[in-house]
Amino acid sequence: MCLAVPALIVELHADQMALVDLDGIQKLISIELVENAKVGDYVIVHVGHALAVIDPEEAAETLAIFAELKSFNESELGGTASL
Amino acid sequence: MKYVDEFRDSGLAKNIASKVKAEIDPLREYSFMEFCGGHTHAISRFGLIDLLPSNVSLIHGPGCPVCVLPIGRIDMAIQVALDHQGHVILCTYSDVMRIPASNGLSLQKAKARGADVRTVYSPLDALQLAIANPDREVIFLAIGFETTTPTTALTLQKAKKQGVHNFTVLCNHVLTPAAMHAIFGKNAAELVSSKVDGVIGPAHVSIIIGTTPYQAFVDQCHKPVVIAGFEPLDVMQAVQMLIKQVNAGRVVLENEFTRAVSEQGNLIAQKSMAEVFELRAEFEWRGLGSIPNSALKLNEAHKAFDAEERFKLFYKKVLDNKACECGAILRGEKRPEDCKIFGTLCTPENPIGSCMVSSEGACAAHFAYGRFRDIPITKG
Numbered sequence: 001m002c003l004a005v006p007a008l009i010v011e012l013h014a015d016q017m018a019l020v021d022l023d024g025i026q027k028l029i030s031i032e033l034v035e036n037a038k039v040g041d042y043v044i045v046h047v048g049h050a051l052a053v054i055d056p057e058e059a060a061e062t063l064a065i066f067a068e069l070k071s072f073n074e075s076e077l078g079g080t081a082s083l
Numbered sequence: 084m085k086y087v088d089e090f091r092d093s094g095l096a097k098n099i100a101s102k103v104k105a106e107i108d109p110l111r112e113y114s115f116m117e118f119c120g121g122h123t124h125a126i127s128r129f130g131l132i133d134l135l136p137s138n139v140s141l142i143h144g145p146g147c148p149v150c151v152l153p154i155g156r157i158d159m160a161i162q163v164a165l166d167h168q169g170h171v172i173l174c175t176y177s178d179v180m181r182i183p184a185s186n187g188l189s190l191q192k193a194k195a196r197g198a199d200v201r202t203v204y205s206p207l208d209a210l211q212l213a214i215a216n217p218d219r220e221v222i223f224l225a226i227g228f229e230t231t232t233p234t235t236a237l238t239l240q241k242a243k244k245q246g247v248h249n250f251t252v253l254c255n256h257v258l259t260p261a262a263m264h265a266i267f268g269k270n271a272a273e274l275v276s277s278k279v280d281g282v283i284g285p286a287h288v289s290i291i292i293g294t295t296p297y298q299a300f301v302d303q304c305h306k307p308v309v310i311a312g313f314e315p316l317d318v319m320q321a322v323q324m325l326i327k328q329v330n331a332g333r334v335v336l337e338n339e340f341t342r343a344v345s346e347q348g349n350l351i352a353q354k355s356m357a358e359v360f361e362l363r364a365e366f367e368w369r370g371l372g373s374i375p376n377s378a379l380k381l382n383e384a385h386k387a388f389d390a391e392e393r394f395k396l397f398y399k400k401v402l403d404n405k406a407c408e409c410g411a412i413l414r415g416e417k418r419p420e421d422c423k424i425f426g427t428l429c430t431p432e433n434p435i436g437s438c439m440v441s442s443e444g445a446c447a448a449h450f451a452y453g454r455f456r457d458i459p460i461t462k463g
Binding site for chain 2: 001004005008023030035042048055056058063065
């Protein structure tokens with residue numbers, strides 16, 4: 001039930017609606033719950049509403065933490081990529 | 084897909100797994116509860132349990148709104164749809180359609196008997212249906228945790244503003260922190276709370292409510308919480324963060340899902356919910372019993388849009404099927420494979436218990452992705 005997907009805003013429409021694109025599938029959703037959402041933002045969409053704008057910097061930082069772990073493990077394993 | 088594919092990278096998942104292996108104490112057992120069905124589904128679908136050491140176990144929690152909705156609440160919807168055939172259009176999310184109710188009925192079977200029951204993607208679709216059918220009564224059967232609640236609130240505000248008087252909501256919205264306290268609080272069953280070392284906190288619920296409400300849980304129930312996204316790498320990272328806390332003897336609230344969850348949450352959503360809903364004195368949860376202040380109903384200003392008021396609907400408690408272990412599974416006391424009717428009498432095609440209905444239910448997830456583990460490996 002709490003399923004929600006990250007989709008790209010491609011057009012802003014009247015009445016706080018927006019057209020979003022998810023891998024080629026386009027749908028009109030409400031952006032009433034997210035302030036200042038703009039074209040090019042990725043929003044988390046749930047039952048026809050955007051719940052949040054994904055913060056690209058935070059996403060990159062989280063991925064960097066995963067990458068840090070990788071280098072940590074590689075050095076620990078003597079640089080081998082036997083993972 | 085951006086923000087999906089990179090959080091499902093198998094190489095990175097193995098990396099985090101090796102880091103977990105390096106960090107754990109092999110002499111102790113670790114047990115964490117994933118509160119949400121979204122996490123349960125990810126853990127099963129991506130086989131995360133196979134990436135974790137054998138002394139780390141994950142226990143499924145009650146965070147699946149379809150699973151925790153008691154039979155009596157579905158009975159109310161079926162009753163109003165059947166009693167007012169030709170007049171009422173009952174709309175709900177697809178997951179709700181197959182929940183088994185009394186007398187062998189479900190909303191899907193009520194539809195087969197002539198009730199006008201329809202699946203909608205969004206509550207706004209139900210409102211549109213009401214506008215398009217001014218001579219019919221449209222009831223939206225609303226379920227869900229805080230992720231879904233603000234969308235119902237916004238829809239009700241629109242209905243009121245536009246004067247759509249043939250639209251009502253049968254509200255079953257429930258609250259996450261209340262359920263977490265019920266499982267681990269001072270009146271909770273010792274069994275689970277003593278076994279669980281920490282909790283993987285909800286992803287999308289937390290977008291709405293923020294991280295702050297979990298602090299009281301951490302303080303009162305003394306369990307670490309790591310809020311995590313629903314992608315497999317998020318879950319792996321959260322497990323690693325929980326293990327670190329346990330090893331260091333720390334009990335704090337941490338947030339792994341920083342790309343979408345803030346401390347304060349979504350204030351617009353919180354405002355909308357506060358304007359439309361008020362707390363129910365108590366609400367019955369399947370498996371957890373009646374929990375005070377754990378669900379929402381429409382407030383006085385929106386009473387005219389409350390289906391329970393307009394159609395005089397009353398909740399009647401109904402006992403679950405005796406053979407079904409959904410209650411114990413939702414409390415984390417049992418696993419799907421412990422249930423006698425799992426996979427035999429109770430299947431996703433013909434669910435007996437609610438945990439087999441939604442893909443987020445513990446039984447449905449295990450049925451789809453985990454049954455091979457129940458078969459012993461034999462030689463030759």
